[in-house]
Amino acid sequence: MKSLRFLAARLGWAFLTILFVVTLNFFIFRVLPGDPARAGLRDPRLTREAVEAIRVRFGLDKPVINCVQALNPFEAGDCLVNPLDTQFFIYFGNLLRGELGISYHTNRPVADHLGQMLWNTVLLIGAGQVLAILLGVALGVLAAWKSRTRIDVGALLFSLLAWSLPTFWLGIILLFWGSSRFGLPIGGKLTPGLPFVSQAAMLKDLGRHLLLPTLTYTIVFLGEYMLIMRSTLLDILSEDFILTAKAKGLRTFQILKDHALRNAMLPMVTLIALNLGFTVAGAIQIETVFSWPGLGGAVFNAVGQRDYPMLQGAFLLLAVSVILANLAADLLYSLLDPRVRVD
């Protein structure tokens, strides 16, 4: 019963956050100066009919929401219009049908572009995160166990340095080095125009393209996982039950594995969840440097091309993915530690 209530509360919370993001995403593009669709309408060469046609096509002839005709500059409107006939609810309805607008740049539906990109981003982030977590945890355990020795100081300085590296710069340096020294591809997902004789040949090509971006990702995120693992373990290793385990004559490896690590996993799950936002920031930079066809690269391209529907769609998809991943982490946490469900 309690678990059900916990589940309902979490789901409701995620739903509310998504509503908040959708609303924010709608109003940001209308409140801020330089409204995308209207910017194009100021072109003096357009005839009155053409302006009107564009306004109708992008739905700009409708009021933004009840009582408000336009937001920037502010213009009061009719309060008695059918709410479903306002820009806000039309936008909402379109979202429910999976329509994210039409790209200014390619004139194709934004949703078509973003669908494939989402999976490319998940592939890249997934590979990088798994490696960063494994290496970060291992290094953190080593540093905490050998606390105050040279190994600890070395691991600590390495992590602080890794944390300080701008992701895009590390990507550039690795790209420069990897492409000139080892002939690795300079970007993209697959070599264009290469006829793949087999599935294996294609996977090999994909792997070669994934190598450098994943390496960048791993180095950048490893530092933080290591730091948190180290400080959590230092707290745990000072607890009395570790002394008890030691007094029982257990070997160090066993104490670390069964007594310390098990307790340290909970803060790690929290950190991974909190890190999801930064994960997205990393994806934007890495995909830009390596021309990886993902959501982050889409954000960069949309900014350069002033393609606002694309930018709006990519932002929404990124934010919603982070919220859902957060929800998953929350539920996982409650499975690992049943105590939180009581709150």
Added chain:
Amino acid sequence: MTDQPTLITGRAFWRGFRRNRIAVAGLAMLLIALAAAVFAPAVAPYDPYAPVAITVESIYQRPGPAHWLGTDDAGKDVLSNFIFGARVSLTVGIFASFISVVIGGLIGISAGYFGGRLERWLMRFTDFMLVIPDLPLIVVIVAITRPSLTNIILVIGLLGWTTTARLVRSQTLSIKERKFVLRARSIGAGHLHILRRHIFPLVLPLLVVNSVLIISLAILNESTLSFLGLSDPTRISWGQMLNYAFERGAMSSRAWWVLVTPGFGIVWLVLGFTLLGHGLEQVLNPRTEWHHLTDHPRMVSLPAPLNPQP
């Protein structure tokens, strides 16, 4: 968390600080960068804002006696650009983090101290903002508005306060339960007095450490924005240098000096602030780093004999 926040006097703090090698190293790195930024016109060999005539030979020149770090895609001296670039990073870092820490501090202290409905709503709002990924939102807002220095500072500052708010709130909660707050209230002290004299001094060390870390985050965010092409076009910044180099063929010209130099500056500053923050935390909130598995456990320490035998 068992450690209680305590007051630390200026002198004790300074003594601990001087002994902490990490903190001193970070501070030294920052002072060098600050000096370079302040005295940039005197230190830089060329004026980066002066127009130069571009020739085919003048672009992407290798490092040499005339240009120690070579030239960039517009034939400008990379070393001078590099020195002037420190100004934007430091300005954005300091001002944006100031905005973030003030907002986060106010929200955290009022939520923690007053509690009740105010706390519920403030924390709910904080959680909303915490979940939304920062960088895409910053990119979206700066892309729609104009990327001027002021806009960049405001956007980064106004979106970076969430972690501060949560940290300050939990710290305030634990201070509020301490005896001296109860005593102050029982002799009739008002909220403002308690907040100013009892809560704030104990939250301050946390705020200082946090603001140092927030500065490094703001610097990273600013350089990323500039690298993505959203920089103030009237000012040279490290991210912008990398953006121009990356977009205008430095890779294919193998002009490593344009690609390495600005990044080195960013790492220098961010690492300086990170080391300082890490060191400050160790000084203000010292913890034993000995534990039950250290090789020479000090579980029983024998007092040294007062009169050593001759």
